[in-house]
Amino acid sequence: xxxxxAVITLYPDMFPGPLGVSLAGRAREEGKxxxxxxxxxxxxxDKHRTVDDTPAGGGAGMVLRAxxxxxxxxxxxxxxxxxxxxxxxxxxxxxxxxxQARVRELAQGPGVIVVCGRxxxxxxxxxxxxxxxxVSIGDIVLSGGEPAALMLLxxxxxxxxxxxxAPSSGTEESFENGLLEYPHYTRPAEWEGRTIPEVLRSGxxxxxxxxxxxxxxxxxxxxxxxxxERHEGARVQSAxxxxxxxxxxxx
Ligand code: SAM
Numbered sequence: 001x002x003x004x005x006a007v008i009t010l011y012p013d014m015f016p017g018p019l020g021v022s023l024a025g026r027a028r029e030e031g032k033x034x035x036x037x038x039x040x041x042x043x044x045x046d047k048h049r050t051v052d053d054t055p056a057g058g059g060a061g062m063v064l065r066a067x068x069x070x071x072x073x074x075x076x077x078x079x080x081x082x083x084x085x086x087x088x089x090x091x092x093x094x095x096x097x098x099x100q101a102r103v104r105e106l107a108q109g110p111g112v113i114v115v116c117g118r119x120x121x122x123x124x125x126x127x128x129x130x131x132x133x134x135v136s137i138g139d140i141v142l143s144g145g146e147p148a149a150l151m152l153l154x155x156x157x158x159x160x161x162x163x164x165x166a167p168s169s170g171t172e173e174s175f176e177n178g179l180l181e182y183p184h185y186t187r188p189a190e191w192e193g194r195t196i197p198e199v200l201r202s203g204x205x206x207x208x209x210x211x212x213x214x215x216x217x218x219x220x221x222x223x224x225x226x227x228x229e230r231h232e233g234a235r236v237q238s239a240x241x242x243x244x245x246x247x248x249x250x251x
Contacts, residue, residue, distance in 0.1 A: 003033040003160050004086070004111030006076040007149050008069070010051065010118055012037035014146045019153055027163045033111075035153075036079065040064075043071035052119055061120035069115065069126045076113045088132045089152070090115040090122060091145030095134030098152060100175035102135075106152075107159040114152060116145030178231040179220045182212035 007015055015037040019025065027033055041049040045068070052062035073088055080086050089112055096102075106112055115122075115132065126132060137148040158164055174181040185196040199211045221228045 001110070002031055003107065003109075003156065004036075004080055004082070005033060005153055005156075006036045006038055006080055006111070006113045007116065007146075007153075008038045008040050008072045008076060008113065009116040009144075009146055009149070010040050011116075011144070011146055012039050014150070017150055019150060019157065023163055024154060024157045027157055027160060030162075032160050032163055033157050036076075038072060038076055040068065040072050043068050043075065055120060059120075063120050064117060064122050064126075066123035066126040066129065069122065070130055073113065073115065073126075073130045073132070080111065080113065082110045084110045086111050086113055088113045088115065088130060089135045090117065090127065090132045091137070091148035091152070092117055092121055092134045093136050093139070093141055094121075095136040097136050097138065098155075100155075100173075103152070103155040104159060107156040112152070112156065114145075114149040116149050118144045175227075178227060178234060179216045180224060180227070182215040182219070 009015070016025070016028065016035055019028070019035070024033075028035065040051050044050050050065075051068045052064050055061065055063050077086065077088075087106065087109065091114065127134060135148075135152065137151050142148060172181065185200060189196050189201065197211070199207050202208070217228075220231065
């Protein structure tokens with residue numbers, strides 16, 4: 001099955017951009033995913049091809065018009081035509097922060113329609129009117145949604161079947177189990193007086209796995225207390241759920 005991506009943008013030339021090379025580029029050539037870059041201006045109603053207007057209530061900047069966006073989204077939905085509904089995502093700093101779990105869900109679906117904002121962003125009415133999911137790629141402000149869309153697509157594409165070399169390289173990575181990944185090393189064994197941890201050269205797979213698990217937990221606790229708290233919360237919850245289930249079975 002081909003994963004289908006449509007991107008609505010004022011800058012279609014930005015696509016496929018970095019997704020035209022390496023893993024994603026090869027996967028596209030092999031038909032594992034497809035891309036349609038849709039020019040938002042094509043859906044303007046006037047001869048000046050206007051897509052934006054001044055903010056209601058005043059203030060600086062311009063806002064993308066809901067009517068123009070709606071026509072572009074309706075067109076994208078029509079050309080993508082699939083038996084399963086294709087999610088429509090708008091890149092916005094106010095959106096729900098993108099997670100690896102959401103990326104995995106999207107990658108398992110038929111594809112995505114991604115809408116890129118510019119200027120001050122979108123007329124708020126478009127989100128409810130077209131069931132648009134707002135997605136943020138972090139607490140930063142970009143000048144446009146295109147780099148955010150490229151990130152989102154890159155994250156999805158690498159998870160598509162047959163895109164990554166070793167199947168395990170997807171599941172052991174940071175965030176996949178709610179933790180950051182353990183640190184990596186490679187040859188030379190000694191470099192600028194720094195050595196590779198002895199255990200990684202021991203050949204003892206059980207010890208290596210235990211070391212990696214510990215590193216992953218320690219790093220997550222130190223670097224991302226927010227992730228660690230969530231991970232611990234989920235662990236405690238699933239342990240008490242299992243205890244409850246066992247009690248129910250025993251009774
Ligand atoms: N006025 C907006 C605000 O303060 O939230 C910022 C608009 S920004 C200059 C223009 C566009 O860049 C946004 O509409 C959005 O599409 C994109 N963008 C900027 N930062 C983003 C982020 N962190 N995640 C996703 N998209 C972002």
